[in-house]
Amino acid sequence: MAEHAKTETALTDYPRPSVAVDVAVLTVRHDALRVVAVQSPRGLSLPGTFLHPGERLAEAARRALSSKAGLQALDFHQIGMFDAPDRDDRGWVLSMAHGSVVPHESLANSNDIVEVEIEDGSATSPLAFDHAEMVTLSVEDMRRRYAASIDPGRLLGDAFTLLELRKLYEVVYDRELPKDTFRRHVSSALEGTGDTSTAGGGRPAEMYRRKTEISLPESAAVLFRA
């Protein structure tokens, strides 16, 4: 970082990249994992924007979600910096990919978004730039987080049945999970609400909520390994 510190040359005399942010907002609807895309001159792309002077990357990501997709107050985190020198034909542009997991209701007031379905961990529609790769990494990141605690994106509400939880995890991991093994792995992170649900149509099923400390036993991660 001190490369030029001894010289009189200003930092701005050297070539500098543009820096952008993009956000992969993942959600589940109709038993499918989906990512939020927006229409752009390059076709479908993740909501993104250029970093402004004086701004943090997270502020730029919030601004992109708001201005490009009408989405407010979503949680997200850095996934990785995309830095291939030829990734944008307009010039030298690095982009920090961010990942977010939100319940579908959070998208209710969005404008002009397109929900692209994800299959086998990949977006099923072409996305601009290297955004498809950003989606793939965000799905991998989501799976790591879902192996560590119960539905951290709160795709389910406060109370749910074990069947609802398992069906959600089957969507996230894109495969069937054995019923008894699943129950054994998640039960220590859940507590009964005392209520039952008949939403499934069968006999009343017990309702659960996340314990305050919602970390899953690490043994659960074995179940969710690829």
Next chain:
Amino acid sequence: MAEHAKTETALTDYPRPSVAVDVAVLTVRHDALRVVAVQSPRGLSLPGTFLHPGERLAEAARRALSSKAGLQALDFHQIGMFDAPDRDDRGWVLSMAHGSVVPHESLANSNDIVEVEIEDGSATSPLAFDHAEMVTLSVEDMRRRYAASIDPGRLLGDAFTLLELRKLYEVVYDRELPKDTFRRHVSSALEGTGDTSTAGGGRPAEMYRRKTEISLPESAAVLFRA
């Protein structure tokens, strides 16, 4: 990302940051976790440099390790982008922090490096810029990786005793680990070499090596939780 695509304005007409890379190289020597620092006009700092046009962040990180610290061929990965607008008083500079864990022998041919001891997860000497925070995040990242597999940085050689392995993990996690619990958690990821060691001075101790699939059972992570 398509913010300016409709205009005739070039990307370079907008303010752009300088982008740098810094690398926190962690190692263990004399039962202490240490990070590699170099002398710079700002005092001790992590080896770092500015990203050049046409270069990937990883290439810049390799160049920094080689030119600033004389270190070649180390593995590292992105830890996070440091983006506070005032983090560098020379101007607007973002820096991608990278983390690396290497055996102390890998530092043998380095030039002019300073090994800064780490206590309670933090460097014990002041570092330039926000490099102390980079070190803290790199230590947290190292602990996550060491909870997931046996000594992935290969700080120990190919064969080691359980005592040597536990002593290493006690240095990494900065606390005592109960002998029997430790053995139970790591044993499934190890296999005996058939040899014994008397290096400890006591009765001969069995030697182990990492299994080819070196992932620890996820239950082990419980032991290493903060």
